[in-house]
Amino acid sequence: MTSLGTARADPGDVDTGTLPVGEGPDGSEVALPVAVINGARDGKTLYIQAASDGDELNGVGVVRRVVPQIDPADLSGTILVVGIANYFAFQHNEHRNPVDDTKLNRTYPGNENGTSTERIAAATFDAASRADLVLDLHQGSTSRMINEVRVRCGRRHRLHKECLELAKVFGCGHVLDQKGPEGQLARAAPDDGIPTVDPELGGSVGLDEQSVEKGVEGVFNVLKYYDFLPGQADTQSQTRASGFEQYGAPTGGLVDFQAELGERVTRNQTLFEVTDVFGERKATVSADSGGVFWRTRRLPQVATGEYVCSVGTDIDTY
Template sequence: MSNDGAFTYNGGKVDPGETQNVRYGISETYLGDPIRIPVTIINGSEPGPTAFLSAAAHGDELNGIEVVREVAHDWDLSELAGTLVCMPVLNVPGFLAQQRYLPIYDRDLNRSFPGRQGSTSAKRMAHQIYTNFIEPCDFGIDLHTSTRGRTNMLHVRADMTDPDVHRLALAFGTNVVIDSDGSDGTLRGEASRDGIPTITIEMGEAHRFQRTLIDEALAGVESVFAEYEMLDEATVRWPGWRTIITGDHEKTWIRADVGGIVDMHHDRGALVHEGDVICTITNPFKDDNIAVTAPFTGLMVGILENPVVYPGNPLCHLVELGGRTRRVVERQQSPQAVDAT
């Protein structure tokens, strides 16, 4: 943000009270044509923080695209205090190919931040995005889904040891927050370490729009805007219960010990108790059923969608719940609670 309240990037400027839709060039194709990412910049007429919303750093992760588009183009932001930088598709080549990574040498854009000029194609792209649209911001929300063949319940991933990130993560208002500092090269990890508090939102599965999850994420964005006083009419939401997963002993990926066809017995977001059968793995003749049980009582944050596995493939992501939180979730998920609704 410049001293006069304008948002500036290399080649452009957005004054207070203005909105710009930009197709910003970050690289070139084999034919020398520009690779351009869509960016919408809304600079409110009132002063306030500068925030970014980003999605599709992995090109096949689509849910976040709709979240960013709806905030930028469907919400009434006429009274916005501050500036909003909306980037619905970071990985344009991957999005066009409908694949997770950049087709150029199969690079992961979300392991390439903050990027570097004169380096690989992925790091050059990341550098253009980061220096122009991330560095000027005060905080950010990066939206993801699970990888192909798996699905996640909506949750936040954040470095909860950082007070500013902690504030942002709680403001989004999800039931589950997984505490981690972010791998090297990730957008949230590098931005947070640079003093730009950033959280990752995980929601659903690749290759589709899932309306219920999109609406939940939109409610989370509105809650964040309320926390940072960017929208007067918005309110910070309380999700009803919350658990913050802080250690490796509180979460685990349960993996297959045999290959076969998987019959998953619970959906994402389900509470399972220690010893419950999570899924059964069978062979094509159904004469060898291997039951996979929960090692502790917890919430199935992520589960397998593609029902075939090799030994070592992940089956579900299980996070442990404390006694009080577990009792709240048990009441919510009991048949009586379902019948009452």
């Protein structure tokens, strides 16, 4: 039998339950929704979690489609799932945990005796540590972003090659291969010897059907490639960026983008213009380097210095 929290599944079975992570302000138990899919045959263990940031719902959309589609009779190995990691942020539709104003994906491996967020990180890291592979499903918050996978361990890490392979297998088409901030699951888990990637499934308010479907395809690619399920994974070359340039507004006004998401841009190509409310152009911003137009803000109005867009740089194909 394999268990995660209250979910317990014998070989060839599936169960759902909850993973206790503390108590809320009213003293009632707080627990995360979890699932265990225990294959009929021995094999590897895959850990999947979603909604590490409470307003990033595409990963939840992936989980609710993937879990019902997997027949444990066809599965070799085990899949452990945390469907909603950042409980309080999800309830309030916020990015950070409002209880302690902390971002979950900056607190790994966590502290079981720490703050609300640190306890969630400790409980989910304990689950992830039981796995051979980890998928931490994210999105570009509520901004507009291409579908991509992030390798966050850094190029000199002993598991960099394995993480890069996992990113390629997931297959969003684009990979950001750049060492991430401390406290990210995709940095902490490789330090424990577990290849881990951070699929960023677009960026949207609510669920985006195209990005959810891309995530579902990615999970099943991983399951087939690593022999959890029979079948052939659809692996293709990925466009990799190793750098990331962000652009802010040099003046206040309304933004007009001159490039499309996913477009290859060249140095000095115009990325966006800023106009006043009467259409008078106030500023034009061009790319400092060639790359891929990666991410933009969603709303057009900006104040001076506010974030506008990002370009993935140092591009290659692997």
